[in-house]
Amino acid sequence: MIALTLDRIAEITQSRIHGSAHPADVVTGPVVIDSRQAVPGALFVALGGERVDGHDFADAAVAAGATAVLGSRPLAAPQLLVDGGDAEVVAALGRLASAVLAELPGTEVIGVTGSSGKTTTKDLLAQVLGRLGPTVAPAGSFNNEIGHPLTVLRADENTRHVVLEVAARGVGHIAYLCGIAPPRIGVVLNVGSAHMGEFGSREAIAQAKGELVEALPEAAAGGVAVLNADDPAVIAMTARTTARVVSFGRGEDADVRARDVQVAADGRAAFTLEIGGHAAPVRLAVLGEHQVHNALAVAAVAAELGMPVADIAAALGEAGPVSRWRMEVTDRRDGVTVVNDAYNANPESMAAALRTLAALARQRRSVAVLGIMAELGAAHRAEHERLGRLAAETGVGCIVAVGEKAAPIVDGARSVTGWQGEVRQVSDPAQAVEALRGLLRPDDIVLVKGSRVAGLEKVAEQLTAEEAAK
Known part of the structure; x- marks a missing residue:
């Protein structure tokens, strides 16, 4: 973050200096929660x-x-005090980032x-653009109204690129995040079924994702929308941007x-990567054929920022x-291989993971430990039954469905x-681990995947920890 005095931060955040704070004291960063x-x-x-109050720390x-605390509860510590509770503190954080x-x-x-692939694409993009200059990107999926400004605030005078993963829980969320950090380049990967329970339809999901391209500058001002030509709902967003x-x-x-x-x-x-008449071979370091589209999105951005095609190919590899x-x-x-895709x-993403499992397994027996896919609403049963059918059709040798709601699998x-x-x-998850102890054979390959609420990372971690302890 660039250095700012407390009185300047107070002006930006619409807060007031409180407690033992001195207006001339300087914040040099980082900004942390x-x-x-x-x-x-x-x-x-x-x-x-839910469990603790940051003011207590x-x-x-x-x-x-x-240097100081930005909060909504009066403290004796040096403080920038905001009225209105957490919502106003978050709004103040956004104003500071802007x-x-x-x-x-x-x-x-x-x-x-995009509905899937955002985090991986963001990670790939940060690594590739890092070759052009200092690049800031969020850790993991730090993509909401708190993580977004905190990521922006890691930038300083030396930062050349800020790569932001932009998520939505409803219509208007992406527009809000783009207001904090207006992008010049916007990437839309796909429109899928994630959060169908919240949005109600794929059309509503497309409406929300398209807020990113609507926030871009017009072409004459340098705005670039990078859109997936293979997803009709995404390429249709051409009509929503200048x-x-x-x-x-x-x-x-x-x-x-x-x-x-291949x-x-x-x-x-x-x-073979082709851009503007130039071509170069690429072999990705990340797993799965579905990563090809993520890599193409990265290549499109890198090319827009001046990276030669051969260099893009090398960086992607x-x-x-x-x-x-x-x-x-x-x-x-x-001999057991554990593929932890439990985030x-x-x-x-389930379909992509199962197809990757099939590609990896070849002559080996594959085992899929599958948890629920959350937030599907009325489509829950149909989508989980479809998942079970796909697991069987792709040749999974053993399926372990975790949780009562996973029964349709x-x-x-x-x-x-x-x-x-x-x-x-x-x-x-504990019962899944116990079941796997009796099921796994040497040379099996195990995929562990489910929504965060399923907690299946515990299964993958236990499978690898037990082996490490031997």
């Missing part, structure tokens, strides 16, 4: 939580060197959205194209997974004529 991350010069943002943050970004005119902001559109996909009409896609035995895709629990592969000493799940798998695999239903 966890007192354990406070260092000299930091600004600690105190927010209430203000003294600890100041003792660690924080003001800091306005002081960095040489910094490019790139926004990435920015210049760059399409990516596997079809001949895409501006940024993948040709001759998936190797290790599950990694290779293809070296960019690996960064965020946790997303296709993390661990080979155990007993989240929706119908599209079992029904779907058993409905597939001729499938000879095994299926188990267990109540929770």
